[in-house]
Amino acid sequence: MDSSKFTQDLPDWPKQTVRGHTIEGYRYTSKAFADQEFDHMWTKVWLLLGREDEMPKPGDYQQEEVGPESIIMVRQDDGSIKAFYNVCHHRGQRLVSAPKGKVRRFVCPYHSWAWTREGVLDFVQDADDFPQGNPCGKLTLTEVKCESFAGFIWVNMDPESISLKDYLGPVWDDWKGYNIQNWKRYLAKSTVAPVNWKVIMDNFNESYHVNTVHKPKGANVEKLRIHSGVDTSYKTTRFDMSDYGHNRMIMLGGYAGPAINKEGTVGEPLATILREWEVDPADYTGRGEDTREGLQAARRKLGTERGYDYFDNLNNSQLTDAYHYTLFPNFAVSLWVDGFHFLRARPHPTDPEQCIFDNWWYSPQPEEAPDQVRTTAGLVDREAEVEHELFNMGEQSMGLTIDQDLSIFPAQQKGMRSRAYKGAYLAGQESRVSRLHELIDDYIAGANK
Template identity: 40%
Template sequence: MTAREPITLPLELDRPPKQAEPALRGDSITADRYTSNEYLQRELEQVWRRVWNIGGVSYQMTEPGDYLTTEIGHESVILVRQADGSAKAFLNVCPHRGTRITDAAEGAVERFHCPYHGWQFDWEGTVVAVPDEEDFRESPCGRARLHEVLCCERFGLIWYNLDAKAVPLEEFLGEQITSELDSHRMEAMVRVLDITADAESNWKIITDNFNEAYHVKVLHPELIPYIAADYQDCQFDLFPRGHNRGWFPAFMPSQQYGSEVIGEPLKTMAQAWGVDSDDYQGRETWSDLRISIQKSKRELGAERGFLHYAYRSNYQLTDYVIYNIFPNNVITVGPDGVQLLRPRPHPTQADRCYFDHWWLVNRVDGQTMTPSPAGGPDLPVTDAEHEYVTYGEQTLGTTADQDLSIAKAQQAGLASSGFQGFWMPNQERRVQAFHEHLNDLMASP
């Protein structure tokens, strides 16, 4: 791993810079992309083999020989820390007769051993020992290899791409998104939540959900008292290659909020930073409350152990920003941590997916517990064990449960002959842009 100069955005920034709006074509969004298994198989080839995926968190692999496995579609991918500190990625398939060489989620090895006939591989994926070597006309040792795929590390995460000709990750993301993600210094964070759920919808129903905030006031009314989720208060930006960004000012109520007097939980959130929300009566004062809290955090952050506030822009002290890195890496950044909310396609069933939820937090001096981002109980500030859950049997937290409950209902509706395509307001243009980019990839050779 090479150390990189930390990036700080200008501290006085009040919101992320508005991007030029590209024109959208208005493609119709057909149901087959959500319901057809045949479409899913083409999508695995046309889309999933060509994009950068997040495989894991860098600190999961500290020593040479530490490895992780991750899955996308039909592929299992092994990520391995090398002797020189870099990371490599290989398809998890034995060159002898095709067996997966490991089914472990993570581990540490001197050599990988295929469980079938015992071929052995070094960290660079080369076969180094086989039983009955003298029985081969040409020994596989030093010749046969695991199939290597592109791998890089950025933002404290390990990324891989199945396309050998893919553009580098930074070019894929573009300069603006790269520098904004860099500014959070996720390398210093710890993952305190790591859940995968089986979900009963196509993966795109979940990305669509994160690509609009139109549903927030209906589905997540509990966010209204402290996050401004109305489109008039937010900013939505489209980026090349299908990525997008949504900015949501927080520590102020949404315009939908029913009262002129600020209530809970914002009253307590403001109090925690020495600001009395009763001094802000009437909705025209709400954005001033947000700014007072930014000032207070700037002033008191360091002495309270929030050392990361020193390198955060004003808006990064209070607000939420959702990046969708095409196709499915929904990265939600808040004042004290980052969530990955990521649906992954099921390999064979269009109406199912896996939903990964990670929560990485900044370490705060003296803090051993941290609020859950999903409405669940507080979480210990230590590296979390991976949990595998079935949606409906265990909770994923209030907000995620609300989103997934509607995903199932939408999946059912999209399979109906009554579905006639989408009818969307301008604030849902990130959904439209996402599908137009998807259409481009599906149509390209």
């Protein structure tokens, strides 16, 4: 079956050439290489860091770390957001340590230098004791370029960078119709993983591992959860690449064909999803390949009256299919018609063989929606307020499918240190892995200035 006939109403992404990369082991273990990555790549790209609705009032701030740097994002009196490096220009102390909070001014905990929310120094102790004159009004925090899109706050440490819209390219056009800025977070789990950040991003840049790592182990609930409704075959999957290294993978969804049982009936959870949209699964007994179009028609008909007003902005494929994006360098998302699976890997500040990995989930809040939201870690009450959890890998579950991925990563990280590993031997469907590494090298070489 050719997937192109199902996604023919989608505009083409620009054609890209993959040169091929050997992906040597030192790229995951070397501190010297990690330093090159940070100096030449991390400081030149747009990074998704914060969320606007988590800082709604003037003085609300969020703080996130990227490698050795810490960035503060703070809401201004006029409603805009500014971002600054989290460092006092007196003696280098970090101004805040909490991940979020509210301030009138940023007051350094070391010597009480105070900086306005606009980043201007407006108080120092013993102002008359500075031979070069009172520093107030002369010094400002170092600002970081900052823009907002889809409700998220993005920063770029390069003041000469292109705009976020230009950087995202076709991703911007794909996402803008969903009104993601109005969606709510229902899962927020982060772990310190004993692997290089690229081990995680390599994994999300290919689906070759799915039939092995996520292969059902026998429990009916696991079989149904993983396979019902999505065709994971690379032969029916659409792969696209953009100019700045972002990728898109579209798998057919709402589709009972791959998981229909021997009696020809539609399994769970797809059967329940069909019923939620007033489609009787029994009508599709023996013809599971037709459920996708049936679900699309139902969502097209009922979506607006149920409060999913953005359905009118989406094409038919977006109403059912699994849209998986990897945004260069460190962000992956599975975007469903009613779910945004947020996956991010940030480099450790000192150790190239560790990273911080985030597994979050956002969903819309229409008036007529089920009382519970489906997430990768199970059902969550729609009215629940979710706290961010940070823990070492293995201390808690990150959710079924993500736990399966994480069970593989540490042994791969160890294998990268073996003298026997000479580099990757990639399948065609793993070309996005190669391109990730090609672009990292291009930044290090200065080719992306």
